Amino acid sequence: MIKAIIIDDEQHCIDRILSYCHKYKDSVDIIEVVQTVEGGLESIKNTQIDLLFLDVHIHNQTGFDLLKKIKHINFDIIFTTAYDKYAVQAFKFSAIDYLLKPIDRDDFNQAIEKVIDKSKKEHFDDKVQVLLHNISDGNQQKKISIPTNEGYIFIEVKEIIRCQSDVNYTNIFTKNNQKITVSKTLKTFEKMLEDFNFFRIHNSHLINLSHIKKYTKGKSGYVTMIDNTNLEVSIRRKEKFLEKMI
Incomplete structure (x- = not known):
């Protein structure tokens, strides 16, 4: 069973994810829903999770602020975001899944099934570091994650x-x-x-x-x-x- 947390400050988005997850109730267990960065950090610290649904904008902070405070990421992340060209570009460069709001059911299914089908979470911590590197203000030296048969090259x-x-x-x-x-x-x-x-x-x-x-x-x-x-x-x-x- 995949243990998951939702961190989002919009109730209608939370409700949509919960509704879409019902189809996967035998594979995915939403163990907590949090609406602040601080609350999210506390939950991640106290719980062993496999998947995080993470909003990009959470009140006056971002999901990236949260990730910067986590030393080692050993879980999958699916970002949720309103369209933001530079954030979407950073997700593509780092090969991290994202869902555009309002979240489409087919897109959600595709992302969650990819997590369920994974036998191992190779290089996810590295992929997040590439994401944070690319999202940094003023950073001109962009990095890209390139998938290969052995894993990823950055x-x-x-x-x-x-x-x-x-x-x-x-x-x-x-x-x-x-x-x-x-x-x-x-x-x-x-x-x-x-x-x-x-x-x-x-x-x-x-x-x-x-x-x-x-x-x-x-x-x-x-x-x-x-x-x-x-x-x-x-x-x-x-x-x-x-x-x-x-």
Whole structure:
């Protein structure tokens, strides 16, 4: 049985989570509901839990404030939040689940079933540290959690030179000559990295514009990256690419 706590200051959101959890009453036990950061910290300190439903904004504090006060996180977390571009971006970078308010039943089911199906909670503490690193004000060196067969690799976004599509997989190439294969599409990384000076120059190639060595003209042209890889720029993306480079 998964023991869970809800920390949220909106009763209607609490009621919705409780209602959705009824379907999983044989797998998930909501042992406490708390409406403040302080109360949440006390509950976590005194109870061994497996799952935390954590609101991002709790009165005049945040769920991130709570996490910063916990030395070791050995439980899963599902965040609940009204839409916040930067918070959502941080969740995606750290590979931590989140639910947008008002919480959709199908989204809830997907998140809770992922927790139920887990055989072990690998690297969750590290993922939270990546989240807190990325959410910090003024922090420009964003980190990303990359899932692999062995677990997760945590790297700074600026270390990524390029991403290359391989059907439903993506190969990520870094400055220290790593090649990381991920079972996610290139479009996933395009959406995640588009605000960080990355541009998709071709159906198969997403590049970090900061790591271009040169551009060679031609019908479509090609770029040479700092790892000396030559990559074609597709004709239909050429104009937008050149606009980015000016």
